[in-house]
Amino acid sequence: MGREKSSAAADKVVEEIRAKGGKAVANYDSVEDGEKLIQTALDTFGRIGVYYICTAMLWLSELILISNLIQRVHLRGSFLVTRAAWNHMKNQKFGRIIMTASAAGIYGNFGQANYSAAKLGRKYNIHCNTIAPVAGSRLTETVMPPDLVASLKPEYVAPLVLWLCHDQCQENGGLFEVGAGWIGKLRWERSQGDIVRQKNQPMNPEAVRDQWEKICDFTDATKPTNIQESLQSIVSVLSRVESEGEVGANPTAAAASATSTSGINPAEAVGQKLPPSTFSFNHTQCILYALGVGMSTKDPDHLRFLYEGHPDFSCLPTFGVIPSQAAMMDGGLSSVPGLNIDFTQVLHGEQYLELYKPLPTSGQLTSEATIADVLDKGSGAVILLDVNTYSGNELVCYNQFSVFVVGAGGFGGKRTSEKAPLPPPQRAPDAVVIDSTTRDQAALYRLSGDWNPLHIDPSFAAMGGFKAPILHGLCSFGFAARHVLKQFADNDPSRFKAIKVRFVKPVMPGQSLQTEMWKEGNRIHIQCKVKETDAVVLSGAYVDLHAASGASPENLPQGGGGLQSELVFAEIGRRIKDLGSELVKKVNAVFSWEITKDGKNSAQWTIDLKNGSGSLHKGPYNGKADVTFAVSDEDFMEVVQGKLNPQKAFFSGKLKVRGNIMLSQKLEVILKDYAKL
Numbered sequence: 001m002g003r004e005k006s007s008a009a010a011d012k013v014v015e016e017i018r019a020k021g022g023k024a025v026a027n028y029d030s031v032e033d034g035e036k037l038i039q040t041a042l043d044t045f046g047r048i049g050v051y052y053i054c055t056a057m058l059w060l061s062e063l064i065l066i067s068n069l070i071q072r073v074h075l076r077g078s079f080l081v082t083r084a085a086w087n088h089m090k091n092q093k094f095g096r097i098i099m100t101a102s103a104a105g106i107y108g109n110f111g112q113a114n115y116s117a118a119k120l121g122r123k124y125n126i127h128c129n130t131i132a133p134v135a136g137s138r139l140t141e142t143v144m145p146p147d148l149v150a151s152l153k154p155e156y157v158a159p160l161v162l163w164l165c166h167d168q169c170q171e172n173g174g175l176f177e178v179g180a181g182w183i184g185k186l187r188w189e190r191s192q193g194d195i196v197r198q199k200n201q202p203m204n205p206e207a208v209r210d211q212w213e214k215i216c217d218f219t220d221a222t223k224p225t226n227i228q229e230s231l232q233s234i235v236s237v238l239s240r241v242e243s244e245g246e247v248g249a250n251p252t253a254a255a256a257s258a259t260s261t262s263g264i265n266p267a268e269a270v271g272q273k274l275p276p277s278t279f280s281f282n283h284t285q286c287i288l289y290a291l292g293v294g295m296s297t298k299d300p301d302h303l304r305f306l307y308e309g310h311p312d313f314s315c316l317p318t319f320g321v322i323p324s325q326a327a328m329m330d331g332g333l334s335s336v337p338g339l340n341i342d343f344t345q346v347l348h349g350e351q352y353l354e355l356y357k358p359l360p361t362s363g364q365l366t367s368e369a370t371i372a373d374v375l376d377k378g379s380g381a382v383i384l385l386d387v388n389t390y391s392g393n394e395l396v397c398y399n400q401f402s403v404f405v406v407g408a409g410g411f412g413g414k415r416t417s418e419k420a421p422l423p424p425p426q427r428a429p430d431a432v433v434i435d436s437t438t439r440d441q442a443a444l445y446r447l448s449g450d451w452n453p454l455h456i457d458p459s460f461a462a463m464g465g466f467k468a469p470i471l472h473g474l475c476s477f478g479f480a481a482r483h484v485l486k487q488f489a490d491n492d493p494s495r496f497k498a499i500k501v502r503f504v505k506p507v508m509p510g511q512s513l514q515t516e517m518w519k520e521g522n523r524i525h526i527q528c529k530v531k532e533t534d535a536v537v538l539s540g541a542y543v544d545l546h547a548a549s550g551a552s553p554e555n556l557p558q559g560g561g562g563l564q565s566e567l568v569f570a571e572i573g574r575r576i577k578d579l580g581s582e583l584v585k586k587v588n589a590v591f592s593w594e595i596t597k598d599g600k601n602s603a604q605w606t607i608d609l610k611n612g613s614g615s616l617h618k619g620p621y622n623g624k625a626d627v628t629f630a631v632s633d634e635d636f637m638e639v640v641q642g643k644l645n646p647q648k649a650f651f652s653g654k655l656k657v658r659g660n661i662m663l664s665q666k667l668e669v670i671l672k673d674y675a676k677l
């Protein structure tokens with residue numbers, strides 16, 4: 001189009017293309033008749049893969065008169081042609097749109113049409129970019145000296161357009177200046193800004209005026225690339241103002257400090273209890289969880305976890321994390337004073353789960369969570385949560401969640417945790433299982449109660465710095481645990497005792513998990529890799545199993561082992577009495593002993609503590625069988641006072657099986673001393 005309505009320019013371009021062996025057709029309709037333009041292209045080429053909108057007009061005079069025309073051509077024209085082409089591109093799952101802007105548009109009053117179209121089209125492989133070319137044309141010859149027009153050749157612009165149209169080019173939503181053989185990309189920059197209102201106060205223009213210098217100060221400016229990044233710091237202002245009545249603080253810095261220096265206060269947080277939460281479930285939740293961690297009817301062994309009518313229908317042991325996480329997911333963590341964290345930056349760091357009895361397949365469980373510790377890891381903060389889950393008064397399981405808050409370190413807290421992750425043994429694994437997660441693994445797993453949008457919402461995942469939603473850590477954890485259960489415990493949930501895992505790298509839904517396992521007694525060390533990338537994703541991990549049953553009075557060890565153990569118990573009893581009755585009341589212990597099947601003098605007595613196990617006497621146990629039982633407080637006292645022989649009492653049925661393991665730290669110290677004997 002020229003200043004006069006004419007088809008000559010279009011015909012000339014068509015001729016030029018055809019002369020070079022290309023295929024071209026001219027359409028003389030207005031860009032406001034977008035449908036007609038696109039129809040002409042479809043009639044000629046059969047499809048629309050790429051289009052380049054160059055709705056150029058430049059009339060510097062008669063401004064008011066023509067502003068409406070400029071708007072109709074530039075804005076409405078671009079819109080109407082795009083709309084006409086959109087469905088064709090969407091259906092064929094490919095499209096490249098190049099818009100033309102001008103430097104005047106960019107620096108004067110830049111709109112976001114390219115950005116919006118880019119966002120909208122991304123999932124259909126339609127990319128939209130904008131170029132602001134400077135080239136000699138009929139348009140610019142009216143405002144530029146002729147020699148400059150001659151040297152700013154269109155050939156210096158066209159290659160950029162061609163590249164942006166190429167199916168290998170992934171650029172989307174970009175804005176480029178191009179001319180004379182030079183290309184540059186533009187982006188937004190945002191000042192740190194300033195908060196100009198106080199809690200419960202109206203915002204007023206005076207505050208804006210007073211902070212104007214800071215609002216416009218581009219020192220340490222940030223470069224938001226999308227609406228989520230933009231919103232993140234703005235949303236953080238809300239909590240900042242509400243909690244501290246802030247005025248005169250910049251939101252980006254506020255966002256940072258909300259998760260670092262002033263956001264985390266271990267002294268305030270540690271020891272805080274979350275409101276108890278109740279979790280009711282039946283076979284539906286057990287089955288849904290089993291499906292969520294990849295069980296399938298393809299494997300006949302899995303049926304006992306997937307079919308409530310199966311004679312051995314059971315709940316997977318790692319379901320033990322589900323009732324306890326409800327305590328945190330219900331918003332509990334966000335209510336803890338001293339833990340002002342940005343939930344878009346929360347990752348699961350580690351998990352420890354210990355079961356004191358096999359989980360039921362239905363019932364009501366109550367969980368009580370306490371902030372056990374807050375560690376300053378530099379690159380992040382680690383929040384440790386202890387969660388005890390009860391059925392009535394009976395302790396069913398204990399979890400320790402380790403929550404890693406990226407970017408929230410540096411608040412000056414202590415760094416170390418007592419439990420360093422264990423490396424796997426230095427030999428080839430005893431077993432390896434490879435299992436695929438599906439594209440919808442996270443979508444399925446979340447139905448068990450971890451509703452964190454990180455695992456389903458691409459925008460939320462982007463706020464955490466991920467290209468796409470990632471798999472729940474506890475989903476990979478469930479995969480690894482069931483691999484061990486099948487490989488080393490015949491899928492028998494009653495053999496499962498405890499599991500510890502560190503999440504070192506995210507897993508994407510659809511990737512395959514390779515679980516490597518090393519058996520060392522009843523401890524199975526594990527490491528998980530993503531098969532496609534060979535990256536280790538779970539490390540410092542192990543599952544503790546109970547040894548297979550098979551003990552009976554006939555094969556109990558005789559003599560030495562039992563006697564030594566009784567002496568040790570008696571000594572512990574004396575020490576406990578010295579500590580006073582308060583402590584004694586708190587003590588419920590599990591005693592276990594492990595015996596060989598041939599019944600020779602090879603007993604190994606252990607006392608299991610809440611956070612590990614204290615071995616009292618190391619016999620030459622060969623790991624073939626064990627017996628575990630618990631005692632009531634009264635019986636415990638009798639045992640530790642040496643009045644009751646635990647072996648005899650157990651087999652005569654006097655000791656009641658309870659499964660509670662609760663020992664105070666002070667007692668643990670004593671037991672550790674004895675472990676050295």
Ligand SMILES: CCCCCCC[C@@H](O)CC(=O)SCCNC(=O)CCNC(=O)[C@H](O)C(C)(C)COP(=O)(O)OP(=O)(O)OC[C@H]1O[C@@H](n2cnc3c(N)ncnc32)[C@H](O)[C@@H]1OP(=O)(O)O
Nearest residue numbers: 328333347348349350377379404452472473503504505506
């Ligand atoms: C509200 C309810 C809350 C419930 C929480 C769970 C909700 C879920 O929905 C969330 C999820 O499931 S997220 C998915 C699973 N988790 C992941 O994918 C995380 C993967 N890990 C990582 O990316 C990095 O290890 C990363 C980013 C964690 C750490 O990497 P870096 O910053 O590079 O750390 P690095 O330099 O290697 O080490 C610094 C110190 O931190 C310790 N550390 C590293 N990884 C850790 C981890 N995973 N857990 C705990 N500590 C960890 C290091 O040991 C080091 O400390 P030190 O020097 O003292 O040893």
